[in-house]
Every structure is written in C-alpha cells, then in structure tokens.
Amino acid sequence: MSDTGTDARATTTAPPEPPQAPPRPTPRRGAQWWVRKALWLALFLVLLALPLYLEAQWLKAGQYMMVGAVGAIGLTLLTGQAGQLSLAHAFFLLAGATSYTVLSGPTGDPELVGFGLDPLLALLGAVAITAVLGLAFAPVAARLRGIYLGVASLALVFLGLYLGQSAESLTGGTSTGRPPATFELFGFPFSNDGDLEIAGVPIRETERVWYLFLALVVIAFLLARGAVRGRIGRAWRAVRDNEASAAVMGVNVPTVKAGVFAVSSAYAGLAGVMTVLWFDILKPDESEFGTYGINVSIAYLAMIIIGGLGSVPGALVGALLVNGLPQVLALYSTQLGWSTGTGEGAFTPILISSFVYGAAIILVVLFEPGGLAAIGRRIGQRLTFTRRGKE
Amino acid sequence: MTTAELRVREVTLRFGGLYALDDVSFTVAPGALHALIGPNGAGKSSCFNVISGLYRASAGSVTFGEHELTAYRPNRRARLGVGRAFQNAALSPHSTVLDNVMLGRYALTRGGFLACGLRLPWTRREERRHAARAAEICDFLGIGAALHTPVGGLPYGAVKRVDIARALAVEPSLLLLDEPAAGMNAAETAELAGTIRDVRDELGISILLVEHDMGLVMDIADRVTVLDFGRVIADGTPAEVQADPEVVKAYLGTDNTESTEAG
Numbered sequence: 001m002s003d004t005g006t007d008a009r010a011t012t013t014a015p016p017e018p019p020q021a022p023p024r025p026t027p028r029r030g031a032q033w034w035v036r037k038a039l040w041l042a043l044f045l046v047l048l049a050l051p052l053y054l055e056a057q058w059l060k061a062g063q064y065m066m067v068g069a070v071g072a073i074g075l076t077l078l079t080g081q082a083g084q085l086s087l088a089h090a091f092f093l094l095a096g097a098t099s100y101t102v103l104s105g106p107t108g109d110p111e112l113v114g115f116g117l118d119p120l121l122a123l124l125g126a127v128a129i130t131a132v133l134g135l136a137f138a139p140v141a142a143r144l145r146g147i148y149l150g151v152a153s154l155a156l157v158f159l160g161l162y163l164g165q166s167a168e169s170l171t172g173g174t175s176t177g178r179p180p181a182t183f184e185l186f187g188f189p190f191s192n193d194g195d196l197e198i199a200g201v202p203i204r205e206t207e208r209v210w211y212l213f214l215a216l217v218v219i220a221f222l223l224a225r226g227a228v229r230g231r232i233g234r235a236w237r238a239v240r241d242n243e244a245s246a247a248v249m250g251v252n253v254p255t256v257k258a259g260v261f262a263v264s265s266a267y268a269g270l271a272g273v274m275t276v277l278w279f280d281i282l283k284p285d286e287s288e289f290g291t292y293g294i295n296v297s298i299a300y301l302a303m304i305i306i307g308g309l310g311s312v313p314g315a316l317v318g319a320l321l322v323n324g325l326p327q328v329l330a331l332y333s334t335q336l337g338w339s340t341g342t343g344e345g346a347f348t349p350i351l352i353s354s355f356v357y358g359a360a361i362i363l364v365v366l367f368e369p370g371g372l373a374a375i376g377r378r379i380g381q382r383l384t385f386t387r388r389g390k391e
Numbered sequence: 392m393t394t395a396e397l398r399v400r401e402v403t404l405r406f407g408g409l410y411a412l413d414d415v416s417f418t419v420a421p422g423a424l425h426a427l428i429g430p431n432g433a434g435k436s437s438c439f440n441v442i443s444g445l446y447r448a449s450a451g452s453v454t455f456g457e458h459e460l461t462a463y464r465p466n467r468r469a470r471l472g473v474g475r476a477f478q479n480a481a482l483s484p485h486s487t488v489l490d491n492v493m494l495g496r497y498a499l500t501r502g503g504f505l506a507c508g509l510r511l512p513w514t515r516r517e518e519r520r521h522a523a524r525a526a527e528i529c530d531f532l533g534i535g536a537a538l539h540t541p542v543g544g545l546p547y548g549a550v551k552r553v554d555i556a557r558a559l560a561v562e563p564s565l566l567l568l569d570e571p572a573a574g575m576n577a578a579e580t581a582e583l584a585g586t587i588r589d590v591r592d593e594l595g596i597s598i599l600l601v602e603h604d605m606g607l608v609m610d611i612a613d614r615v616t617v618l619d620f621g622r623v624i625a626d627g628t629p630a631e632v633q634a635d636p637e638v639v640k641a642y643l644g645t646d647n648t649e650s651t652e653a654g
C-alpha cells in the first residue's frame with residue numbers, strides 16, 4: 001500500500017512525536033456497546049444452530065444469501081466507502097469461480113486445464129488471482145470517475161462473457177460446464193462422505209457447506225469492519241469525499257484506489273468460489289444475463305444501496321433481501337403450490353423479487369438515502385438516547 | 392521546535408493563456424506568520440495549490456528547508472511537514488470530528504487493509520496513541536466537546552476549526568490556511584485570530600495565511616505579500632504594505648476587475 005516510505009521527513013523539520021500523554025478514555029463502553037455485542041453473539045449462535053433444525057433446501061437458500069453477503073461487503077467497501085462505482089463485480093465472481101475450479105481441477109485431463117491443488121490452496125489462490133485482476137483494472141480506475149468508471153467497468157462483464165464461452169479448456173464451455181473439486185479442509189471433505197453427527201442430526205454436505213460459508217462470512221465481515229474503522233477506511237472515505245484534500249493529508253490517492261479495487265475484487269473472487277461450490281458446477285453464461293452477468297452486477301449494487309452505501313452490516317442485510325427473496329419465494333411457491341409457470345412473461349420468483357428489490361431501491365433513494373443502516377442507527381439511538389457517530 | 396524557510400521562486404502557473412501566477416517570488420521566514428492577500432482571482436489559492444502539489448507550476452521552484460517541494464507528490468509533502476486547511480473546508484461530512492482529524496495522522500501511521508482488518512495489537516495501540524493526540528489538538532482548537540459528532544451537524548465556525556485541526560494533526564512545520572475567517576462574524580473572527588496566534592506561538596511553526604479580512608491580517612501578520620492578477624505587487628510589513636500606492640489601487644480597483652473577470 002502507500003505506507004512503504006517510512007521516513008522522508010526533513011531533519012530540520014522533525015515534528016514532535018505524539019506525546020506519551022495518558023491516553024484519555026476512548027468512548028466509554030456503555031450499555032449500548034454490550035447490548036450490541038450480545039446481539040451479534042446471539043445471531044451467531046442462531047446461525048450455528050440452524051443446520052440442526054432447518055431442512056436442506058432452506059439451508060441451501062441461506063447459503064446463497066451468504067454468497068451474496070461476501071460479495072456485497074466487497075462492493076460496499078469499493079463503492080460505498082471509497083466512492084468508486086463498479087459494475088464489474090460479476091466479472092470478478094466469474095474470475096474467482098473459474099480460478100478455483102482450474103486450480104483445484106484434476107491434472108491430466110486432455111481437454112480441461114487443472115492444477116490438482118489442495119482445495120484450500122485453490123480457494124486462497126482464487127482470491128489472490130482476483131485481487132491481482134482488480135489491481136490490473138486500477139490504471140483505468142485512476143483515470144475515470146463516477147458514471148464513466150461504472151460504464152468502463154461494465155466492459156469487464158462482457159469480456160467475462162466472451163472469455164467464459166471461448167476459453168473452454170478453463171471453464172468447460174457453456175453446454176456442459178465443469179464440476180469444481182469438492183472443498184476439503186485438511187482432508188475433511190465438505191460432502192456426504194464420512195459419518196458426522198451433532199445432537200443426533202447427521203451433518204452432511206449441505207450442513208457442512210453451511211458452516212464453511214458461515215466461517216467465510218464471519219472472516220469477511222470482521223476484516224471489513226476493522227478496515228473501515230481503521231486508517232485504511234479513513235483513507236477510503238477521504239478519497240471518496242475529496243481527492244485533493246486526501247492527497248494533501250498524505251494519502252497516495254492512486255495507490256489507495258488501486259488497493260480498494262484489489263480488496264473488493266478479492267471479496268468478489270471469494271463469492272465466486274462460493275457460487276461455484278453452491279451450484280456444484282462452473283457454467284459460463286450463454287448471454288449477458290446469468291450467473292455472472294449484468295443482472296448480477298446490478299443485484300450487488302442493489303444490495304449495497306438497500307443496506308446503505310458503505311455500511312458493512314447493511315451489506316449483509318441487503319444480501320439477505322436480494323439473494324434471499326428469490327430463493328425463499330421459490331420454496332414457498334412450490335410448498336403452497338402456486339404454480340407460477342415458466343417461460344416468457346411468467347411470474348417467476350426471480351421476476352417477482354426483482355420487482356420487490358427494485359421498489360426497495362426506489363424507496364431507499366427517496367426516503368432514506370442512508371439505507372437500512374441509517375434506519376438501524378436511528379432506532380439504536382432512539383433506544384439508548386446516546387449518540388455515537390461512527391463511520 | 393525548529394522549522395524551515397519556505398522559498399517560492401519565480402513561480403509561473405498558466406491555464407491556457409491565463410497566467411494564474413506570473414513570476415511569483417516570496418519567502419516565509421521560519422516561525423513567521425505570513426499573510427498572502429489580494430483581490431478575488433489574484434491567484435492566492437492557486438499559489439497554495441502549487442505549494443501543496445495539487446497544481447504543477449509551469450516554471451519556478453518551491454523549496455522548504457533543503458527540499459525542492461516540486462519534486463514530491465502532494466502526499467509526500469505532508470510527510471515533509473506541510474499542512475493545509477482548505478478554503479471550502481473539504482471534510483467528510485458523515486464522519487465524526489475525530490475521524491476527520493485522524494486523517495491528518497495518515498502519513499505518521501502505518502497499516503493497510505490486512506493490518507487494520509485483523510486489528511493487530513500494534514495497530515490498535517498506534518490508533519489509540521494517535522487518537523489521544525488528535526483529541527488534544529481538538530481541545531486546543533476548542534472543538535474537544537464535539538469529538539464524536541459528525542462534522543455535517545456542526546455550525547460553520549466549528550467546521551472551519553475541524554479543518555484546521557486536521558491540518559495540525561499532520562504535525563506540520565508549515566501550516567497553510569486558506570481564508571479561515573471567511574463567512575465568520577466579527578466576534579468569531581477575533582476569536583479565530585487569537586487561535587491562529589496561539590498555534591504559531593505554542594507550536595513555533597510557520598503559518599502562511601490567505602485572508603480577506605484586512606483587520607485580521609494587519610492585526611496578526613508579521614509580513615504580508617500582495618498578489619494582483621498573479622503578480623506580486625508588494626511585500627513587506629503590514630504597515631509598509633498598507634501605505635503602498637499599488638496596493639491601494641489594486642484594492643480600490645477590485646470592483647472593476649471583478650466585474651470584467653466575471654464576464
């Protein structure tokens with residue numbers, strides 16, 4: 001990052017070190033702090049226990065929300081915190097999905113490239129590769145702003161569409177696709193192999209993948225929160241709000257922009273790995289609408305706008321709505337037996353939920369541009385009568 | 392504390408055919424409270440932008456101590472001890488006062504995405520130490536009580552002080568203040584004048600001040616440089632400059648020049 005040069009200060013102008021004065025009490029950990037911690041813990045425990053109670057199809061739906069959560073956190077850092085509009089998120093999802101499948105794929109296949117790496121290494125490799133791809137986009141990001149950057153980044157989605165179809169030795173092509181390697185952690189498979197039970201409930205593939213995804217979401221969430229609250233988060237917001245003053249305060253603006261693109265792409269890459277594990281197949285899209293298409297880039301933007309631009313918890317809630325709604329509607333429609341039909345013009349769950357989140361975006365933009373995060377903050381303040389501005 | 396001399400030498404800045412700065416030279420002595428004045432559009436903010444690196448001069452040099460500032464990118468100049476408050480307080484309105492002021496510590500601290508994200512012990516220790524210093528600076532500027540308030544909710548005068556606090560958080564040895572009293576009433580201006588003098592006296596740093604309020608300038612400046620149409624037309628003590636016929640002409644002619652310029 002921009003912090004390599006340790007000391008360019010003139011000897012004549014050495015500033016006083018920050019005095020070792022007694023650090024004054026940082027904002028008190030009042031009741032609100034503890035309540036908040038307790039709520040997060042309770043949520044985490046519920047999520048841990050859910051596989052013991054929910055049927056596999058509901059767990060599958062929950063997993064899809066978690067995929068969205070990881071991707072949305074990445075995008076809210078880039079677009080919400082650092083102010084860089086990106087429509088390329090779907091491209092980085094595809095890049096992550098493909099990288100994982102290729103890195104962990106079997107070697108020796110005459111038609112498909114595979115490196116036979118351990119799945120954990122393949123996952124980390126996929127995250128690293130997408131981070132580098134994000135960096136490669138940085139020179140463009142450094143020159144464009146706002147809507148122009150958004151449109152330029154959209155080009156990557158079309159590039160992904162083309163590459164996904166033409167690089168069949170990597171992706172398997174649109175007709176058959178290519179299965180990813182089952183994820184394994186130090187030899188423990190995230191499949192139905194081996195007997196594992198908790199409280200009499202068999203922990204099979206769906207439950208195992210639930211826990212894997214939950215762990216990934218927690219890591220993604222904590223890293224993002226820490227970053228937002230720390231030095232790098234301040235640099236992001238400074239670049240977003242005023243590049244000139246950010247530079248004068250010592251922020252290397254191009255480097256910070258490139259860095260946040262890398263971070264955001266890495267998150268998208270991880271979400272891509274999760275996507276391919278969730279579908280259990282890597283299948284490039286046939287048109288610009290699909291698993292890695294424009295619709296996905298827009299869905300991620302919808303998540304972060306509904307959640308509140310820049311808010312990490314907001315991104316979670318946005319993902320819950322945008323990725324969860326079609327899943328839940330689909331489950332209900334089969335259970336309740338409303339036959340929704342298929343084909344052109346049919347009211348599919350996806351179509352209905354598109355309307356719902358479309359309406360949600362309009363409501364947010366009109367009535368609460370801060371999104372659900374701002375509403376949540378307001379409720380929190382109303383409950384405690386204390387004010388603690390943050391982020 | 393020791394500070395260095397700022398030497399602006401024969402700086403020219405062109406925008407197309409317009410000379411925003413035309414062969415400008417002046418020197419800010421170490422520890423001086425130096426004012427840069429002139430009618431609207433005279434090139435004062437442009438001069439600040441050249442010193443802080445946001446504009447690249449077409450010709451000329453700016454040295455600070457033994458450093459040729461023009462050789463450094465703007466973010467490196469913060470590390471050399473140049474702090475700046477903006478004419479239109481360029482802060483993050485949704486962030487708290489502390490968060491804004493802490494941005495000034497950027498060059499003095501370390502840590503990228505992973506170090507911050509993992510909340511490593513040394514990162515958190517460093518964060519606490521620098522937050523304490525930032526709070527101290529806010530106290531000094533009289534905004535200590537608003538530390539955890541979002542800047543967007545503060546009155547205008549307080550916002551200007553947050554901007555100054557952020558510039559001071561860089562621990563500068565040269566502070567650039569661009570119209571800090573603009574939009575303030577007489578009482579606020581007088582209070583601010585006291586604060587600026589305190590900053591100079593207690594921190595022993597040089598201050599280069601752009602200001603429209605002549606009362607304030609003549610009251611606190613040790614030395615004044617006058618710009619008009621990008622050229623230095625006078626340079627001296629407040630008393631000398633006030634008596635200078637060129638200066639009087641420039642200021643009396645302000646109305647004409649401004650209306651022609653606006654057209």
Ligand SMILES: Nc1ncnc2c1ncn2[C@@H]1O[C@H](COP(=O)(O)OP(=O)(O)O)[C@@H](O)[C@H]1O
Pocket residue numbers: 406409410411429430431432433434435436437438
């Ligand atoms: N980025 C720019 N592009 C074109 N012209 C500029 C730019 N910045 C300043 N100028 C011009 O330079 C002149 C000096 O402006 P400025 O430095 O802002 O004056 P002051 O701060 O003394 O009021 C003005 O005529 C202004 O229009």
Ligand SMILES: [Mg+2]
Pocket residue numbers: 435436437478
């Ligand atoms: Mg100006």
